[in-house]
Amino acid sequence: MTAQPIHHHEPERVPRNANGIAEALDGPRRVEFYRQLLAAAPEEAEGVLIHWWCEAMLDTDPAGDRLTAAALDGTLRTTTVEDLMARRRQAGGPVE
Template sequence: MSAQPIHPHEPDRVPRNADGIGAALSGERRMEFYGKLLAAAPENAEAVLRCWWCEAMLDTSPDGGQLTEAALAGTLPTTSVAEVIAHRQEAGLPVG
């Protein structure tokens, strides 16, 4: 099962590499990213890049601030796994 973005973006706002991620982050967050990347064992570097790419995408999202505020306020719409499974089954899509 794969999730599709709410607002697709072509091409990605943030390139999926260390330079792209670093350029999208500001000040302290950029330094934190590079610190985590440099401290990561080679086998963990990809996970660090993936995690921080998501952070950079949120930071550069036009509605990222609103999403963060809604999440912190507890007003972000959510869907349970059971609802997603039911929706996929109704649509004839694979589950699992």
């Protein structure tokens, strides 16, 4: 199954490239990102970029602190995979 972003960012908060990702991360996380990217085999590099792009997007999310607090205090709204699939079908989205 694939997932599409709920909110599109124009332009994206974090460009989908190594420089954009690195700029969005703080010092120690930036070092770890570069360490993993440089250690990755060519066929693994895309996975490293995707992982760290997601991390950078979470780090720069304006609602991030609110979402973290809600998760920690147990008030973050959750749903089931079945409900998500039903909503996607209803909206005409692909469900694989």
